[in-house]
Amino acid sequence: MELIVCVKQVPDPEAPPASFKVDPATNKVVPPPGVPPVISTFDETAVEAALRLKDAKGGKITVVSLGNNLVRDVVKKPLAMGADQLILLEDPVYENGDSWSTAYALSMAIKKIGSFDIIFCGRQAADWDAGQVGLGIAELLGIPSITLAKKVESVDGKVKVERIVPDGFEIIESPTPCLITVTNELGEPRYAPLKGIMRAAKIQPTIWKPQDIGVDPAQIGASGRRTKLVKLFQPVKEGKCEIVEGENAADAAAKLALRLREAKVL
Amino acid sequence: MADHKGVLVCGEAIEGKLAGVTAEMLGGGRKLADKLDEGLSVVLLGSGVKGLAAEAIACGADKVYVVDDPLLKDYQTDAYVMAMVNAVNQVAPRVVLMGQTSMGRDLAPRLAFRLQTALSMDCTELDIDAQSKALIQTRPVYGGNARAVFTTESLPQMATVRAKAMSPLPRDDARKGEVTDITAGIDASKIRAKFVQKVKEEVTGVKLEEAPAVIAGGRGLGGPDGFKQLEGLARLLKGAVGATRPAIDNGWVPTSIQVGLTGKIVAPELYIAIALSGSSQHMAGCSGSKTIVAINKDPEANIFREARFGIVADWKQALPAFTQKVQELLKE
Numbered sequence: 001m002e003l004i005v006c007v008k009q010v011p012d013p014e015a016p017p018a019s020f021k022v023d024p025a026t027n028k029v030v031p032p033p034g035v036p037p038v039i040s041t042f043d044e045t046a047v048e049a050a051l052r053l054k055d056a057k058g059g060k061i062t063v064v065s066l067g068n069n070l071v072r073d074v075v076k077k078p079l080a081m082g083a084d085q086l087i088l089l090e091d092p093v094y095e096n097g098d099s100w101s102t103a104y105a106l107s108m109a110i111k112k113i114g115s116f117d118i119i120f121c122g123r124q125a126a127d128w129d130a131g132q133v134g135l136g137i138a139e140l141l142g143i144p145s146i147t148l149a150k151k152v153e154s155v156d157g158k159v160k161v162e163r164i165v166p167d168g169f170e171i172i173e174s175p176t177p178c179l180i181t182v183t184n185e186l187g188e189p190r191y192a193p194l195k196g197i198m199r200a201a202k203i204q205p206t207i208w209k210p211q212d213i214g215v216d217p218a219q220i221g222a223s224g225r226r227t228k229l230v231k232l233f234q235p236v237k238e239g240k241c242e243i244v245e246g247e248n249a250a251d252a253a254a255k256l257a258l259r260l261r262e263a264k265v266l
Numbered sequence: 267m268a269d270h271k272g273v274l275v276c277g278e279a280i281e282g283k284l285a286g287v288t289a290e291m292l293g294g295g296r297k298l299a300d301k302l303d304e305g306l307s308v309v310l311l312g313s314g315v316k317g318l319a320a321e322a323i324a325c326g327a328d329k330v331y332v333v334d335d336p337l338l339k340d341y342q343t344d345a346y347v348m349a350m351v352n353a354v355n356q357v358a359p360r361v362v363l364m365g366q367t368s369m370g371r372d373l374a375p376r377l378a379f380r381l382q383t384a385l386s387m388d389c390t391e392l393d394i395d396a397q398s399k400a401l402i403q404t405r406p407v408y409g410g411n412a413r414a415v416f417t418t419e420s421l422p423q424m425a426t427v428r429a430k431a432m433s434p435l436p437r438d439d440a441r442k443g444e445v446t447d448i449t450a451g452i453d454a455s456k457i458r459a460k461f462v463q464k465v466k467e468e469v470t471g472v473k474l475e476e477a478p479a480v481i482a483g484g485r486g487l488g489g490p491d492g493f494k495q496l497e498g499l500a501r502l503l504k505g506a507v508g509a510t511r512p513a514i515d516n517g518w519v520p521t522s523i524q525v526g527l528t529g530k531i532v533a534p535e536l537y538i539a540i541a542l543s544g545s546s547q548h549m550a551g552c553s554g555s556k557t558i559v560a561i562n563k564d565p566e567a568n569i570f571r572e573a574r575f576g577i578v579a580d581w582k583q584a585l586p587a588f589t590q591k592v593q594e595l596l597k598e
Contacts (some may be wrong), residue, residue, distance in 0.1 A: 011408075017411055017546050017568050018420075022412055099385070100384065103379070117480045123371075126409060127408055129406070132379075135372070135376045137412050143458075144458035146343075147368075147372045147457050149393050162465075166368065167522055168466040168467040168522065169463050171462040171463050172460065172461060174460070178459065184511055184527065225387065226384035226418060226420060230417055231415040232413070232414050239573055242576070244577050245577075249584045250583050250584065252579050253584035253587040253591065254591040256584075258595070
């Protein structure tokens with residue numbers, strides 16, 4: 001099967017919340033010093049979904065990532081996990097886009113890749129949490145889409161997906177080519193084995209500039225935005241936790257219950 | 267585009283009743299419509315949904331558009347996008363609101379791209395700029411670490427709304443409204459990804475979203491046995507057990523009890539967070555709780571920045587003592 005996975009490099013969402021800073025002058029996040037970026041969590045799960053399908057049916061996985069100043073060790077992680085090819089849409093012009101401009105550029109890159117069976121995306125990126133790019137790509141390419149997948153199988157030339165809903169899951173079947181967004185319930189992504197890391201080191205990513213994918217520069221990156229970011233700010237937290245003390249854990253716990261009763265919480 | 271007017275809510279039904287988030291959007295949408303001095307309408311899509319029209323009016327809608335079609339019985343992306351494009355083209359609203367639900371997450375982006383318009387997902391606040399009549403869209407970003415405020419120029423302006431972010435109006439059965447049928451306009455041959463069946467994961471006891479108390483556990487509980495021990499406390503408080511994403515990803519508990527940005531949004535009277543660090547992603551699902559109580563052995567854990575009361579203790583020693591004391595106090 002020909003599989004494509006879209007991944008995004010983001011500031012590490014597991015960095016301590018206390019290290020999170022916004023520069024109000026630029027409306028941008030200041031990356032915490034010394035914390036390297038990562039592949040967005042759900043995108044790594046999307047890579048895992050593609051790898052499971054490749055394990056079962058064979059085929060080739062092409063990873064596409066859009067951005068600028070992409071850290072090679074970071075964006076190569078899917079290769080180390082077992083993907084075959086990496087295409088980077090890397091140029092300053094791609095920066096500061098929104099869901100529209102990003103989906104447009106990725107859809108044009110996928111058109112250039114040509115034929116494929118399934119495109120995998122994470123359900124949402126760990127930075128802007130928009131959850132639109134995958135569906136935008138599907139719409140721009142005119143292919144069916146299935147969101148929030150926790151299991152993906154290929155059965156008789158169709159894909160069968162278990163889609164998470166609040167009280168269980170739905171089974172959805174779709175013809176290919178299609179696009180699937182993946183959720184964390186699929187399970188933990190595999191570790192990159194040493195052999196994979198060494199193999200990935202030897203693979204040179206293909207770089208596509210805007211002219212390579214035939215995009216109108218007015219429609220990508222910041223100039224292609226359809227949403228205007230008025231303000232980015234950190235909500236103020238009161239942070240007044242009353243710590244109940246005790247002689248030991250059990251005593252503190254009992255006193256906590258008493259305090260909650262006193263405060264009419266219980 | 268000048269003739270786009272009013273606020274249109276895309277309604278949802280759950281088990282034959284108007285979904286909570288739909289009533290909340292009608293409450294929030296009413297304020298937006300009043301600021302615009304324009305109408306508030308709701309579109310009900312489904313099969314056999316016309317009976318909900320009166321409830322939607324009682325919740326604040328001026329107009330109800332009913333799109334009743336057997337092809338809309340179960341949610342299917344292509345069918346719902348076609349029906350919504352049809353409805354939006356007929357109603358020509360200035361603002362379209364949908365719930366940040368499993369349907370809204372799937373439908374809203376595809377619809378926005380089809381309509382060539384912009385969309386903000388998972389908004390927690392919406393307002394109208396009096397002068398430009400622009401929809402001011404505020405949403406949590408970076409896993410809840412920051413808030414972003416957006417405006418968009420294309421019409422309709424679209425947003426999905428987080429559960430419990432807005433308040434429903436007091437129900438008023440004397441309210442008058444107009445009900446109009448719209449044809450779905452679905453070409454069945456264009457439904458590609460098809461719904462096959464739904465598999466329910468039964469959760470016994472109190473429903474998480476409705477529970478007055480939620481006892482939530484995280485990675486620190488160490489495994490499914492740790493979660494079993496939360497159940498006693500949950501029963502005492504007539505509450506439900508919740509979990510963080512790592513606990514779900516490790517397969518310790520069913521996915522349906524995940525609380526957080528990508529799980530359920532809860533706002534109980536009492537939220538007891540046990541052996542969980544309080545990541546922004548998790549807090550996005552419970553920060554609306556009235557009182558948050560933390561039990562964690564790490565005094566630096568972020569949960570102590572979020573909680574009102576807490577103890578720094580190992581849950582293994584603290585939980586039995588806490589549960590016992592609660593039991594005594596409740597008996598009094």
